[in-house]
Amino acid sequence: MTTTTTETTPVIPLPARAAAALTGLGALATAASAAMAWTWTSDFPGDLTFYGSPAGLQWLALAAGLLTLVVLLGSQGVPGLRWATPAGSNNAVLYAATGTLAVSVYSVASIAVELDGLVNLEPGGWVLAAGGLITVLGALGLPLDRRTAVPLRIVDKRLFLLVPAAPLVWFGTHAIPEDKPVAPVLTALAGGVAIATGAVLLVQLGHLANTWLRLGKIERPLDAPRALPSWVEVLVIIVAFGLGLFAITFGIDTEYGELFIGCLLFAGPTLAALTKSGLIARLRALTVKHRPVTTGAAFAAAASFPFTQSSDQYTSVATNILIFATVALGLNIVVGLAGLLDLGYVAFLGVGAYSAALVSGSPASPIHVQFPFWAAMLTGAAVSMIFGVIIGAPTLRLRGDYLAIVTLGFGEIFRITMLNLNGTTGPKVTNGSNGIPRIPDLEIFGFDLGKPHTVAGIELGRFSNYYLLMLLVTAVVVLIFARVGNSRIGRAWVAIREDETAAEAMGINGFRLKLLAFALGACLAGLAGTVQAHVSYTVTPDQYTFAEALPPNSAFLLAAVILGGMGTISGPLAGATLLFLIPKKLEFLADYQLLAFGAALIVLMRVRPEGLIPNRRQQLEFHEAAIPAQPTGEPTALTKAGA
């Protein structure tokens, strides 16, 4: 590989001033179009027919336009806005502009598709489309950080055979009468080939774009941030978390799938733009400096979510996200810290839920007792932990793939056992597939979580109560994870993950510590399970499968951990939120829901293999290899070690 050299040039040769003006104009136009009607009919979700009152997608356009404008002005050095781009790279403008283009193209396209044709666009829609295009064209004319040369990569040439194959299979499908038994097989084949062809062409298009754009990264020394009074810094953190809460609330509250996709399309490039601009780095430095404030602000932002909601519709979603995220965090101890691949983890959530259901006083429970809340919680956590030890003790002697296979089996054994304890094929404990219904609502110190309560003039419904309770559980789990992860025990786990033989040679009892990780993970999942049982009224075996279209299940939990970032706290929380929302909001795609979800996962993992919020170790792990021959002056340790 040649060493990468970089330059600062525009992609489209334009005078710098003109390019900046063009970008600004486009961004302004996009933002302004939000105040215009995009379409004449209210058939499109969100009713985009009014002048002067933005709705749905129009808010996104407004936000995208304004953001691009701010980043642009910041990078142009306009006084008062220079804080927006401390890294001083115009690439941030390009990413923000891409977000604008994505929102505008997506809006126009979805209007055209859903209402049949571009004729349904009002002038506002045209302004939007033009604005998005002009913004990106202008941004491409700005002097960008680029590599001097990027050789064109071609995907494996044999894959191009798919391109002629696709029409052939399509014709073949149509030539065969539909009543022939092979017809559905051929249809499926044609679909598969079409998707594969599309993917190949897309990847090649990406390579072409990469060669043309040659976007690179130039390390500029980040100016030392201006010394701010510490209360201002704290205020900045609080504002940032407020914005974060607002963004997540907006995402959860999206009433129709179109808007959610728009959100995702906007969020991706926007995050990239903020990272490039250096704002994220600045914020991270601040959060490190004021860690207690940050933790408090994050907790407060999460706690204030129910107060922003007028109905229980989305607090129930948020409660389930929290349950899912908490379990993912528990799994992160097992997978992320100790490096044990557990494919049956959802069983522990199930054990906790079933234990809580059995002692909840539900009329369907064979044990006619009603434990107080705290005792039920402890029971669930303890029983789950015991199961963790029982399952872990024989299996943890296995390593790697074998452990994964065995845990996968145990996850299924749990579900099938719960099915069979129904009174006919086994003792009557769980009512088999009917599960344990009518689990009463919790009552904590006379506070009935099932009834709405009014706090500070805002009515908090049943799910809001459970949300707040679950938030407490999440906080406890976060605390445990943080403290144990950064201790003698946590270090031993990471050592086992890194090299078990060396860890044992350092005096670590590998089996005992792995069992401890397994038991603690199970205990935390059980804790979440006790709340889940009450939130969902009913516990049934099919809630705890290996893979399903909707979380929580073992596959999704693992995906949340890996997608979010292994070994971190915020990673699985973010990953779980995304993994819960994406399938939920893609329900309008019906049959294509899982396909779209899979595609989204592939894209995410391709772009960020280390996870959304990686820990610093993994970031190095994945991105050091990508820059092989950078003359950084650091001695090449790895090549010598390999010799």
Next chain:
Amino acid sequence: MTTTAAPLLEVTGVTMRFGGLTAVNDVSLTVGEGEIIGLIGPNGAGKTTFFNCLTGLYVPTEGTVRYRDVQLPPKPHLVTQAGIARTFQNIRLFANMTVLENVLVGRHTRTKEGIFSAILRGPGYHRAEAESRAKAMELLEFTGLADKAEHLARNLPYGEQRKLEIARALASDPGLLLLDEPTAGMNPQETRAAEELVFAIRDKGISILVIEHDMRFIFNLCDRTAVLVQGQKIVEGDRETVQNDERVITAYLGAPLEEAAPAAEGTTPAAPEDTK
């Protein structure tokens, strides 16, 4: 300084068989308090296998290993707890942990804080953690890695990775340190520095058993040297004894065709060094 009292480590008749292959055959060895013992032999002679038998990684087919008059249990972590620490021939650091964390992992057996103490974070926890950190920093200071405490282990240059492995092993307060080719792949200056490090460790009162191919290193350091050939210990003694032993010369250079002239003093056994 030699063995007057009971030896620190006493290996008697250790044999390790893998199926039909006898990797180590009836090897006995003693290491006294404060001694540096060398273990040399051609590649494949069974040196590392012998180490693995000592540290519990392998359970020897026959024979016993006694440390401070106690028979060692065949579990690596218990061996470390008893007081024998080791390094590896191919460096086995915890690559994605920082230098300091690597050494802190080495403290594992000498600290007690469990999971509840970690969650509750009482004063005892903070004290133990601070002690561990101080001890670890002291060891990094000792090996000259203190200014790299926050680097990832994988980013260290090769020589420093070797040093870090030694620091990590020392963190468990061993009475005996087993070094498996500590200077492999090092240049002469680094080897000199390693020699000094080994002497410094011995001056702390820690006995050392070292596998090496670098003869100058071995003969500079070791009070006694044992030669392992095809799993068998053929000779043990000081520099002269080993260098003049016919069987050692044969093992390294092959048997002479005819009546060979006696080996030229001092140079012959050093031949493998030249090939490096």
